[in-house]
Amino acid sequence: MRWLGFCLLATLIVTDSEAQNWHSPHPWRAAAVVDGRDRDYNNEYFLHAFSYRHLLDQPAPLEEGIRGTAGSLTSDRLYMDFRYHQSFVFDNPDQAFTLDIQRSEDFDGSYDRQLVGFRQTLAQRWQLSLQGDVFSDKSLTDIYFGARRLHGQGSWLQLSVVLPNAYFNDKTDSQSELVDEPRTLFAQWHQQHSPRTSTTLSVNHTPNATLDDRIRGDRVSSRQTRIALRHRAQYGDWQWQADLHGERTRRQHQLDENIAQLAFRRDMASLTLAVRYRPHRWQPQVGARYFWLDEDGWFGRELNGNGEVSRQEPMLFGGISLPLSDTQRLAPTVTQRLAPTVYLSRPRVEQTVNSQQWRDRDDDTFVGKLSVPWHITVSKQNGAVLSIVPSMRLHRFAFGGGNVQLHWPL
Template sequence: MTRYPIALGITLTLSVVPGPGPQASNNHLPQPWRQDAVVQGRDETYNTERFLHERTFDHLQAVPGPTDNGIRGTGGSVSSRRLYFDFRFRNDFGFNDNRQGFLLDIQRSEDLDGAYQRQLVGFRHNLTDTTELWLQGDVFSDKSESDVYFSVRQHLPGNSWIHGSWILPDTYFNNKTDTNDEFIRKPQSFFLQWHQAQDATHPPLGTTASLTVSPTSELLSRTENLQVESESIKAALTHRFRRDNWLWRLEVSGERTRRNYRLFEGDGATFPDFSRDHFTLDARVTDTERRYQPRLGLSYLDLDEEGFFGRELNDEGAIRRREPTVYGGLSFPVSSRTTLSPGLYLSAPDISQTFSDHRNRRHHGFTGKLTLPFETVISRQDHAVLTLNPTFYLHKFGFGGGNLQLHWPM
C-alpha cells in the first residue's frame, strides 16, 4: 500500500502545471465535440519548435494498452510562458467477481483546439461473458456542461474486442444553461475502437484502431456574438510487434475538421469558415538485445488550417506546416534503478503562418534538440518509472525546456 501515497504525491505535482500527448495517442481516446473548442479555439499561435517540443517530451516508456490501468503524465516547457501537459489516470475498480466495475478516467491534455480536462466516472456491467455495457459521465456543477457516454464492448474470438460509444456533449444545455445561448442542432459524437492483442507481454503487443465522428452541430452563442456549425473526424491506428530482437511501433493519426461561422459585428455580419486537415506518422524500432538498446525513429507532421480561429484569437489566418523528424538514442545504466537515455531529434520543418493582424511566422530549415532523460525505477513490482528530461537546442544556443514524465501501471 505504500506505493499509493507516492503516486498521489507525484500526480499532484504534475497536476499543478498551469498549461495544456502526443496527438496520435490521444486520438485512441474518445474526442467528443467541445463547446470551448468551436467557440473559443486555442489561445496561441504556434512557435517554430512547438511540435518538436512535443516529440522530445513523448514518453520513452511504451504506451499502455487500451485496457491497462495506471497513472501516466508528461509535462514540459514549449515556450517562455507555456507548458505542454498530458496526464491520465485510469482505473477499473472491478467487483462481484469482476462482473461489474466502477470506472474512473481523469484526463488533462490538449489538442489542436487547446487544452481540455475530463473527469469521467461511470459503471461497467458484464451482460454476458463477452458483452459489457458502460455508462459514464463527465459531470460538472453547472449541469449544462455535463457529457453522457453510452458504450458497449463486445469481446471477440482471438483475444480481440470492439468498443462503441454514443456521446452526448452538454446533454442538458438548452434546458439548464443560465445564458441566452442555445443549440439549434444538438451535438453528438460516435466513437468506435477495435483492439487485437498479440500476447500478454510487457509492453503489450498488438493493434488498436480508433475513430471519433462528430456530425454537424449548430450553436448560437449570443454571449460571444456568433453562430457556428461544426463537424469533425479524428482517427488513429497503432501497431506494435516484435521481430526477433527488434521491437517496432507504428502509429498513424489524422483529423478533418470543418466549421462555418456567422459573426455578429456592429450592425452587420460576416461569414468566415474554418478548415483543418492534420496528419501524423511515427515509426520507431528498438534493438532490445543490444547492451545499450539503440532506438531509431522517423516522424512526419502535416498540418493545414485556414479561416477564423475562434474568439480566443479573434483572427483569420492560414497555417501550413510540414515537419519531418529523424530521432534516435541509446540507454546507459547509471545504477541499479537509474538509466540515462540520451537522444537526438533532427527536423527540417517547412512552416508558413499568416494572420490578418500580421502575427506571421515563416521558417524553412533545420531545427533540432538533444535530450538527456534520466529514468528512475520507483517501483520494480509495478514497472513504475519517473523521468527527468532536460533538453537543449541544436539549431541555436540555449536550453530547450525541461520535461517530467511519470509512468505507473496499476
Template sequence: MMRPSGILVLITGVVCQLPWQKALAGSPHIPQPWRAEAVVQGRDEAYDAERFLHELTFAHQAEAPSAVENGIRGTGGSVSSDELYYDFRFRQDFGFREGRNGFLLDIQRSEDLDGAYDRQLVGFRQNLGERSELWLQGDVFSDKAQSDVYFSGRHYLNGRKGSNETSWLHASWIIPDAYFNDKTSTPDRFTREPQSLFLQWHQQTELRQSTTISINWSRESEFVSRQENLTVASDNVRAAFDHRQQSGPWALSIAIEGERSRRQYQLQGPQEGQRRDFSRDYLKVTTSARLNEHRLKPRFGLAYIHLDERGFFGRAIDDTGDIRRREPVVFADITLQASAATTLSPALYLGAPDIRQSFDATREDNHSGFMGKLALPLQFRLSATDRASLTLNPTFYLHKAAFGGGNLQFHWPM
C-alpha cells in the same frame, strides 16, 4: 526556458495531483467528444516554430499503460517561457462481484489543436455474459448544462479481459452538454445538438503484437453563442492507427493519427453578417525500431507532421489566418544503465520543417531549414513490482544556443 516557478507548478501537477499511456490523453484512441470551447474560442495561441518538436521530445519514455489499460500516466514540459504542454490520465476499473461489475474512473487533462481541456469521467460497468460489457459514464459539472453523457459497449472477440491474448470491439455514443438547452443560465443555445461517436478495434497476441484502430466522429452541429456574438456550425473526424510487434531482436512500432475539421462562423456585433469558414487537415506519422538484444538498446525513428489550417480561428485569437506546416524529423536514442534502478537515454531529434504561418492582424511567421534538439531523459524506477517510474528530461536546442525546455514524466501501471 522553464522558470523555477514553472518547474514547481509542473512537479506539483504531475506528482501531487495523482488523481491523473505511449498514447496521450488527447489521442484519438480515447473518445474525444465535441467541445463548445473548442469551436467558439479555439486555441489561445499561435504555435511557434518549435511547438511540435517539443511535443515529440516530451513523449512518454515508458511503453505501458497504453490508451486501453489502467494506470496513472503524465508528461509535462515547457514549450515557451510562459506555456506548459501538459498531458495526464488516471484510468481505473474498480471491479467487484468477481469482476462482473465495475466502478469506472477516468480523469484526463490534455490538449489538442483546439486548446486545453479537462475531463473527469465517472461511471459504471455491467458485464453481459463472459464477453460483453455495457458502460454508463458522465463528465459531471456543478453547472448541469456542461455535463456530457457516455453510453458505451465492449465485446471481446476472443480471449478474455485481462489476458495476454485478446481482441475487442468498443463503441461509444456521447451526448456533449446533454442538458444544455434546458439547464443553461446563459442566452446561448444549440439549434442543432451535437453528438459524438467513437469506434475502436483492438487486438493483442501472445507474440507481443498489438494493433489498435480508433475513429471519433462528431456529426454536424450548430451552436449560437450570444455571449461571443457568433453562430458556428461544425463537424469533425479524428482517426488513429497503432501497431507494435516484436520481429526477431527488433521491437517495431508505427502510429498514425489524423483529423479533418470544418466550421462555418456567422459573426455578429461589430462584424454583423460576416461569414467566415475554418478548415483543418492534420496528419501525424511516427515509426520506430528498437534493437532490444543489444546492450545499448538503440532506437531509430521517423516522425512527420502535416498541418493545414485556414480561416477564422475562434474568439481566443479572434483573427483569420493561414497555416501550412510540413515537419519531418528523424530521431535516435540509446539506453545507458546508470544504476540498477536508473537509466539515461540520450536522444537526438533532427528536422527540417517548412512552416508558413500568417494572420490578418500580425506579420508572417515563417521558418524553413534545420531544427533539432538533444534530450537527456533520466528515468528512475520507483518500484520494480509496480513498474512505476519518474523521468526528468532536460532538452537543449541544436539550431541555436539555448535551453530547449524541461520535461517531467510519471508512470504507474495498475
C-alpha cells in the same frame, strides 16, 4: 490531402507515440468551436511536443494506471498530457465503478475531463458502461454510453456514443442554444495478434452540430473526424512501432457583427515509424516522423481574425539506453531530422494572419534538440517509473526545456 492518402497506404509498416491520446473518445467542445486556438505556434512547438511524448510503454494508453508527461514549451506555457484510469471492482466481479481523469490539449486548446461511471460485464464477453463528465453547472455535463465486445485473448471491439452538454438547452441560464445537438461517435478495434504484436484502430466522428452562442455573438456549425492507428510488432530481434493520426475539421461561423458567413478548415496528418534492436545492451532505437498541418479561415473568437497556416515537418530521431543500476538507466536521445545521426530539420512553415496577437511566419530554418531522459524505478512491485528529462537545443546553445513523466501501472 495527398499526405493523408500516403499515410493510409503506409499504415502496415508504421506507428506514433504522440503525447495527446487519440485512442479515447474525444467529444465536441463548445469552447473549441467558438473560441478556437489561443496560441501561436512557433517553429519549435511540435519538436518540443514530440520530445515530450510518453517514453515508456507501461501502462499502455489503453491500460489502467497513471500516464503523465509535462514539459515547458515556452517560458510561460506548459505542455501537459495526463491520464489516471482505474476500475474499482465490486464484490460482484462483473460490476465496477470507473474513474478516468484526463488533462491534455488538441489543436483548439487545453481541456480537462473527470469521468465517473459504472461498468457491467455480461456473459464474460460484453461490457456495458455509463460515464459522465459531471459539472455543478448541469448544462455542461457530458454523458458517455459504451459497449465493448471481448473476443480472443486481449482483443475487443468498442462502440461509444457521447452526448456533449447533454442538458444544455434545458439547464442553461443564458440565451444560448444548441440548434443541432452534438453527438460524438467513437469506435475502436483492438487486436492482440500475439503477446508482442497488436493493432489498434480508433475513430472519433462528430457530425454536424450547431451552437447559437448569444454571449459570444457567434452561431457556429461544426463537424470533425479524427482517426488513429497503432501497430506494434516483434520481428526476430527487432521491435517495430508505428502510429498514424489524422484530423479533418470544418466550421461555419455567423457573427453578430458580420453579415457574411466565415468558414474554417483544418486538415492534419502525422506518421511515425520507430524500430528498436532489443538484444543489444544499449537497445538502440531509430525512427522517422512526418507531421503536416493545414489550416485556413476564421480561427475563432480567441484570435478574432482570419489566417492561413501551413506546416510540413519531417523528423529523424534515434537513441540508446544505458543501464546505470538496478533502478536507474540513462537514455540519451539525439532527435534528428533529415540525417541518420544528428537531428536536422528545416520545417516549412507559412503563416499569414490579420491579427496582432499572432505574427506572420515564413520559416525554413534548422531546429534540433538533445534530450537526456533519466528513468528511476520508484516501485518495482508495480513497475512504476519516474522520468526526469533535461534537454538542450542544437540549433542554438540554449536550454531546451525540462520534462517530467510518471508511468504507474495499476
